[in-house]
Amino acid sequence: MKVDDAVPNEFSYPGLGEIFITNTRKFINKVLSWGRANSLWPLTFGTSCCAIEMMVYGATKVDADRLGNLFIGDSPRQADMIFVSGTITKKMARRLLTVYQQMPAPKYVVAVGACNISGGLFWDSYNVIDGIDRIMPVDVYIPGCPPRPEQFLDAVKVLQKLINENKTRGGVYGPREI
Amino acid sequence: MDLERFRERFGDKVKIDKNILTLADKKDLIRVVKFVSKYFDVLYMLIVVHRPPKFELNYIFSRYQDQEIIQIKVEISDKENIASISNVFKSAEWEEREAYDMFGIVFRDHPDLRRILLPEDWPGHPMRKDFVVTEEIKHWTGLDLKF
Numbered sequence: 001m002k003v004d005d006a007v008p009n010e011f012s013y014p015g016l017g018e019i020f021i022t023n024t025r026k027f028i029n030k031v032l033s034w035g036r037a038n039s040l041w042p043l044t045f046g047t048s049c050c051a052i053e054m055m056v057y058g059a060t061k062v063d064a065d066r067l068g069n070l071f072i073g074d075s076p077r078q079a080d081m082i083f084v085s086g087t088i089t090k091k092m093a094r095r096l097l098t099v100y101q102q103m104p105a106p107k108y109v110v111a112v113g114a115c116n117i118s119g120g121l122f123w124d125s126y127n128v129i130d131g132i133d134r135i136m137p138v139d140v141y142i143p144g145c146p147p148r149p150e151q152f153l154d155a156v157k158v159l160q161k162l163i164n165e166n167k168t169r170g171g172v173y174g175p176r177e178i
Numbered sequence: 179m180d181l182e183r184f185r186e187r188f189g190d191k192v193k194i195d196k197n198i199l200t201l202a203d204k205k206d207l208i209r210v211v212k213f214v215s216k217y218f219d220v221l222y223m224l225i226v227v228h229r230p231p232k233f234e235l236n237y238i239f240s241r242y243q244d245q246e247i248i249q250i251k252v253e254i255s256d257k258e259n260i261a262s263i264s265n266v267f268k269s270a271e272w273e274e275r276e277a278y279d280m281f282g283i284v285f286r287d288h289p290d291l292r293r294i295l296l297p298e299d300w301p302g303h304p305m306r307k308d309f310v311v312t313e314e315i316k317h318w319t320g321l322d323l324k325f
């Protein structure tokens with residue numbers, strides 16, 4: 001059958017089966033996003049000063065665990081999201097990409113600090129990636145040099161919202177072409 | 179440190195000023211470093227300065243028992259190469275790799291002369307005075323990406 005033939009020329013009501021399937025799909029997607037949003041296990045990729053703030057974020061005062069953001073296994077295989085915190089040099093870019101590719105499919109990236117947004121202090125350096133969105137899809141940016149630990153909390157909140165609205169870039173269906 | 183020993187041994191091949199030994203000829207480097215290694219334990223720094231058309235290499239040595247340091251200064255033209263001292267002081271290996279990485283100085287007889295800080299396929303040697311950081315170099319990632 002050609003594509004042109006598929007265009008219906010009569011209006012038809014969806015059958016009961018169709019309604020059931022659509023709604024079930026919506027429901028399942030809701031449940032999945034709810035689950036994903038509330039158990040974001042981060043992979044901590046700290047390469048320099050921003051990493052210190054990330055540690056504070058994981059500690060008791062700014063309690064990350066209450067958002068389901070558990071700092072448990074530092075292994076890319078168990079991680080749902082990655083905090084790229086710290087300057088990424090050109091040599092490190094390849095290692096970062098390797099780690100990113102090892103993470104299982106619904107994966108989210110948070111770019112922490114000025115360095116990862118635009119290069120920061122090192123914007124005209126010969127050896128720093130000016131913005132990691134040039135090498136991987138980024139969902140949330142945290143500005144600051146370094147950002148406050150509370151901003152991490154905010155970023156995770158934003159990420160959860162994005163996941164619930166199904167608007168992440170590397171999101172449910174995996175990264176685009178990496 | 180009794181610098182008279184150097185004066186006796188090498189005569190006018192080295193110029194001595196406080197604790198800085200300036201070598202007249204880079205061929206004497208290994209001999210002088212071997213002599214230094216009798217009294218000093220550590221090579222703790224190799225500083226390279228590019229003053230076109232010359233490189234100035236400063237080897238700084240220290241020892242554990244007191245605060246003494248000694249510095250050996252050699253000048254080479256920026257097209258020449260120089261002998262590696264890594265079989266006298268083992269720690270020179272990484273220092274020389276860094277000098278190679280940043281300035282493109284080739285060390286003869288070095289066991290493993292690769293880049294140490296920059297990626298292996300990085301174009302050029304960034305600390306040379308004639309190196310210009312262009313837009314292309316700034317944006318180079320070395321990764322073939324499309325997404």
Ligand code: SF4
Nearest residue numbers: 049050113114115145
């Ligand atoms: S953004 Fe600032 S604090 Fe963060 S890694 Fe870069 S220089 Fe360090």
